[in-house]
Amino acid sequence: MGVKSVLGDLQIVVERHSDVLRNNALPFRFLVVLRIIGFIVSYLHFARSLLWLHPYQLASIELWRIATSAFCGHNLIDVLWSVWCLHFGTNLVRLNNTNESLLKLYAITQGITTLVIVVFAYLTYIFFDSIKFFYIEPLVGMTPVCAAVMVLMKQFLPDTIVLATPFGRIKYTHLPFLAISVSSILALTKFIYFVSFLQIAIGVQVSWTYLRFYKPHETDEIYGDGSEHFTWASLFPSRTQLFFTLIGKVCFRSLARMGVCKRQVRHVDLNSLQSVAVGINLPALENSAKDSERRRQKALKELNERLNKTRTAEVANYGNWDDEENDEPSSVAVVSPPASNVHSTSRPNTDNDKESMA
Incomplete structure (x- = not known):
């Protein structure tokens, strides 16, 4: 009973604060704090032996290293880039994405990139007898997540200018390729591990594939x-x-034939399109009918006014006629405009005129 009550209280707390997790940058700030803590503890030997990941260590099923190694690493360039991407980049792309979708993309990119590099290191060790990736260089840092942020920026604001240089303007659409190019130069000059370059290159491909197809x-x-x-x-x-x-x-046609990828098929619901068209056209027809009725009422009003003026003039000019002559109906021809559909009328009495118009 105690465990159930604790779980129930925890669920209530999560539900009450779900809006904070969905709409605020709190989860990403938490990731920034963890990355800074991992940077600090990475200078300790026991922390490196416990939290860092080398591909050979997965053979002993030390799976927790896949998660902990993402927040470790003592390379200052990697830390500054990670903090910038998780703060500025994430706040920018959150305008077009939810927190859940971003965290899902980050986890998928980080996890798949790590596993791909582990397989790559194992294959190079088997076929080329190379121990560089399998034993020496660690798989640490959040560079795959940073690569995913670059791809998200390209998707969200492709034509927005980031920086104007004498050689040309750098836009958000250039950021993924720029990250790969700069990281390759830093890897050749030994400022970062070469495996970090692989993390960025594979991270760009993994994140683009997920955003493009899945x-x-x-x-x-x-x-x-x-x-x-x-x-x-x-x-x-x-x-x-x-x-x-x-x-x-x-490459895509080859993968499609092997069944790895599927061609996208767009389905269009004609019934929904017809309902949208009806929804668009009905207000226009309704406005047209109201306008016609308004013109008709205006024409009827003008006709009644002219008939009243005509009757008043007849009474003034022929007031001395005999009653028998006054009883004879006077004929007044009225020509109505074509749009009003009002026919010619001959009546001496206004009430009868209104009845005939109705």
Whole structure:
């Protein structure tokens, strides 16, 4: 009973504070704090031996290292970039995403990238007898998450200028390729591990693949982002996009034939389109009918006013006529405008005129 009551209270607390987790940047600030703590404790030997991840350690099923290694690492460049992406970059892309979708993307990118590099390190150890990736260089840091943030920025604001340089303008759409290029230079100059470059390159590919083909939409059953500005070739410079477009088509067709990928099929509901069309056209028809009725009423009012003026003039001019002559109806021809559909009328009495108009 005690455990059930505690779980019930915990569920109430989570439900009450769910809006905070969904709408605020609190989860991402928590990740920033964990990354800074991991940076500090990474200078301790026992923390490195307990929390860091080397690919060979997964053979002994030390699976907790997949999660803890993401917050570790004592490279200052990696820490500053992670803090910037989790703070500024995440606050920017949150305008177009929910906290749940962002955290899901970050977890998928970090986890899949780590597993891919572990497999890569194992294969290089088997076939090339290389111990660099399998034993020496650790898999630490949140560089895959940073790569995912770069891809999200490209998706959300592709044409927005980040920085204007003498060589050209840097836009958000250039950030993924720029991250890969800069990290390759830093890896060659030994400022970062070479495995960090692999984390960024694979992280860009994993996050783009998820956003392009697998991310579900909240309002319908469509998956991914099929827009032209988010193609695989757009990850590269514009002058090389034609070449990479051909490579992308060949790779996608090959994967589709093997059953790894599926072509996107867009379903259009004609009934929903018809209902939308009816919803758009009915107000216009209703306004047109009201306008016609308004013109008709105006024409009737003008007709009655003219008939009254005519009757008043007849009484003034022929007031001395005999009663028999006054009883003879006087004929007044009225020509109505075509739009009003009012016919010519001949009546001496205003009440009868109104009845005939009705």
